Amino acid sequence: MNLLSAFADPQRQVPASALVAAVLVSPPPLRLASETIENLIIRDNSPGIPEAIDRLFMDIANINRESMAEIQDAQVEEMAVNLWNWAVTKRVGLLISEEQKAKLCHVACKLVCMCEGSVASEEAIQRQILMNVKTGKGWVDVGNTLLADEFFQAAMVSLEELYVRLMQRSSTEAHLTMQKIAVEKDLFKVLSYQAESAIAQGDFQRASTCALRCKDMLMRLPQMTGFLHILCYNFGVKTYNQNNYEESSFWLSQSYDIGKMDKSSVGPEMLAKVLRLLATTYLDWDDRECYDKALSTINLANKEHLNPAGLFLKMQILLKSETANEELLEAVMEILHLEMSLEFCLNIVKLLMDHERESVGFYFLKIICEHFKSSENIGKALLLHIDMLLQRKEDLLAKEKIEEIILGHQTGRQLRTELVGWLHDILWKKATRSFKVQNYADALHWYCYSLRYYSFDQTDLDLAKLQRNIASCYLHLKQLDKVL
Numbered sequence: 001m002n003l004l005s006a007f008a009d010p011q012r013q014v015p016a017s018a019l020v021a022a023v024l025v026s027p028p029p030l031r032l033a034s035e036t037i038e039n040l041i042i043r044d045n046s047p048g049i050p051e052a053i054d055r056l057f058m059d060i061a062n063i064n065r066e067s068m069a070e071i072q073d074a075q076v077e078e079m080a081v082n083l084w085n086w087a088v089t090k091r092v093g094l095l096i097s098e099e100q101k102a103k104l105c106h107v108a109c110k111l112v113c114m115c116e117g118s119v120a121s122e123e124a125i126q127r128q129i130l131m132n133v134k135t136g137k138g139w140v141d142v143g144n145t146l147l148a149d150e151f152f153q154a155a156m157v158s159l160e161e162l163y164v165r166l167m168q169r170s171s172t173e174a175h176l177t178m179q180k181i182a183v184e185k186d187l188f189k190v191l192s193y194q195a196e197s198a199i200a201q202g203d204f205q206r207a208s209t210c211a212l213r214c215k216d217m218l219m220r221l222p223q224m225t226g227f228l229h230i231l232c233y234n235f236g237v238k239t240y241n242q243n244n245y246e247e248s249s250f251w252l253s254q255s256y257d258i259g260k261m262d263k264s265s266v267g268p269e270m271l272a273k274v275l276r277l278l279a280t281t282y283l284d285w286d287d288r289e290c291y292d293k294a295l296s297t298i299n300l301a302n303k304e305h306l307n308p309a310g311l312f313l314k315m316q317i318l319l320k321s322e323t324a325n326e327e328l329l330e331a332v333m334e335i336l337h338l339e340m341s342l343e344f345c346l347n348i349v350k351l352l353m354d355h356e357r358e359s360v361g362f363y364f365l366k367i368i369c370e371h372f373k374s375s376e377n378i379g380k381a382l383l384l385h386i387d388m389l390l391q392r393k394e395d396l397l398a399k400e401k402i403e404e405i406i407l408g409h410q411t412g413r414q415l416r417t418e419l420v421g422w423l424h425d426i427l428w429k430k431a432t433r434s435f436k437v438q439n440y441a442d443a444l445h446w447y448c449y450s451l452r453y454y455s456f457d458q459t460d461l462d463l464a465k466l467q468r469n470i471a472s473c474y475l476h477l478k479q480l481d482k483v484l
Contacts, residue, residue: 049096049100050096050097050100053096053100053103053104054100054103056103056104056107057103057104057106057107060106060107060110060111063110063111063114064114073115076111076114076115077111077112077115079111080107080108080109080111080112080115081108081112083104083107083108083111084104084105084108084109084112084131086104087101087104087105087108088101088105098138098141098142099142099144101138102135102138102139102141102142102144105131105134105135105138106135106138106139106147106151108131109128109131109132109135109151112127112128112131113128113131113132113154122162122165122166125158125161125162125165126162128154128155128158129155129158129159129162129186132151132152132154132155132158133151133152133155133186133189133190133193135151136148136149136150136151136152136155136190136193136197137193139151140193140196140197140200143200145197145198145200145201148193148197149194149197152190152193152194152197155186155190156187156190159183159186159187159190162183163180163183166179166180166183167179180220181220181221184217184220184221185221185224187217188214188217188221188224191210191211191213191214192210192211192214192227192228192231194206194210195207195208195210195211195214195231195235196231198210199235199238199239204247204250207235208250211228211231211232211235211254212254214228215228215254215258218258218261222261222262225258225259225261225262225265225266226259226262226265226266228258229255229258229259229266229270230255232251232252232254232255232258233251233252233255233274233277235251236248236249236250236251236252236255236274236277236278236281237277239251240252240277240280240281240284243284245281245282245284245285246285248281249278249281249282249285252274252275252277252278252281253278255274256271256274256275256278259271259274268304268305269305269307271301271304271305272301272302272304272305272307272310275297275298275300275301275304276298276301276307276309276310276313278297278301279294279295279297279298279301279313279317280294280313282294282297283313283316283317283320288321291317291320291321292321294317294321295314295317295318295321298310298313298314298317299314302314306338308340308341308344311334311335311338311340311344312344312347312348312351314331315328315331315332315335315348315351315352316351318331319351319352319355319357325357325359325360328352328357328360329360329363329364332348332352332360332364333367335348336364336367336368336371342368342372342375342377342378342380342381343377343380345364345368345372345381346365346368346380346381346384348364349361349364349365349368349384349388350384352364353388358392361388362385362388365381365384365385365388366385368381369381369382369385376416377416379405379415379416379419380419382401382404382405383405383415383419383422383423383426385401386398386401386402386405386423386426387426389401390426390430395442402427402449405423405453406449406452406453409453420453423450423453424450424453424454427446427447427449427450427453428446428447428450428466428469430446431443431444431445431446431447431450431469434446435469435472435473438476440473440476440477441473441477443469443473444470444473444474444477447466447469447470447473448470450466451466451467451470454466
């Protein structure tokens with residue numbers, strides 16, 4: 001059953017056709033609205049539905065209670081409830097957009113509120129609250145936050161009125177407490193939606209005020225902790241993506257603080273995720289004063305839940321804050337002791353090299369090769385080592401490593417198939433660089449390494465091209481007897 005169905009009196013169900021008949025003598029806007037509503041409900045597969053919805057939405061602005069003086073509240077209310085129920089529950093399979101649905105809820109809500117003045121019953125006020133909140137949220141979801149705020153404000157007024165009435169008739173302390181909690185649940189919902197609307201409008205002051213009011217209510221509404229935690233996290237993500245790091249840090253800090261209030265609903269993995277983004281926010285803020293905050297935040301994240309992403313981020317923070325090599329060495333050794341994967345360790349090496357911390361990078365790479373020497377993927381570390389050495393013109397050391405790989409192949413420690421191509425690519429690039437600067441002897445040396453490995457492992461290497469390259473080197477060296 002639709003939520004509004006509970007508010008409809010079965011004794012006064014009025015067919016849509018009867019509603020239209022009742023308003024035939026009404027002013028044109030209301031008559032047109034009534035006819036449009038009937039058409040929507042009866043012929044709900046008509047291709048003209050979008051146009052009818054737009055017309056109805058525009059007409060509602062010209063209708064007020066005075067223009068409906070000849071019609072009883074019950075009739076207008078029934079028309080509104082029928083329209084609401086059709087929009088919310090009978091649109092399955094229909095090509096109605098979320099914006100069109102919001103327009104229908106807008107019209108239905110306006111009609112209901114016209115019928116329920118200062119003498120409205122508690123039940124009627126509760127209906128107004130429900131419809132205003134849902135309509136406002138519908139407008140937020142389609143991006144019309146100004147219209148949304150109008151409905152949220154109307155819901156707040158109704159909540160205040162309902163609260164006063166409940167206080168006046170509550171008989172016992174227990175009953176009073178129960179009624180307060182019921183109202184606070186709706187208030188919490190409205191405030192959270194107002195915060196969402198404010199964020200969309202870039203109004204940080206209003207958004208934070210609403211969110212902090214929600215936070216103050218969590219002691220009485222602990223079941224809403226997880227919701228508010230995620231809401232603040234989403235605000236943090238949104239403002240981070242807008243490069244608004246100050247606001248993002250506020251929202252992410254709030255998300256973490258709120259999440260800690262109920263660790264039964266917010267796990268350590270999520271808390272660590274929030275802290276990692278907060279640390280990233282401090283890092284990207286690019287203010288030296290924020291680096292310490294970033295480091296302490298990521299340490300807290302790794303304490304909450306250890307994750308490779310947290311360890312990698314910690315290394316990024318240390319590098320950007322120009323940490324001394326000794327501290328970097330401690331950090332990389334911690335990574336090794338935490339039994340991180342070979343792939344992860346190699347990514348740390350690349351990060352160190354990219355930041356020109358070569359001494360730490362090569363030291364860590366040497367330790368990695370020893371630590372993972374029995375791994376079937378050790379070839380990745382060896383090839384990365386060779387590549388890094390060649391990039392830094394450490395040719396003699398690179399040749400030693402290549403000889404190790406060739407020796408390993410001869411003694412049963414072959415490179416994995418997917419790594420063989422990488423080895424040849426490294427060798428050919430080095431040979432090409434030497435050839436371009438007319439160092440033909442050096443180019444020949446690297447091409448010959450490739451040929452030697454090919455003799456062991458005849459992969460899909462372009463042998464003919466390799467032989468032509470070698471011949472070209474001999475030709476430039478004037479060793480014509482070796483060209484053929």
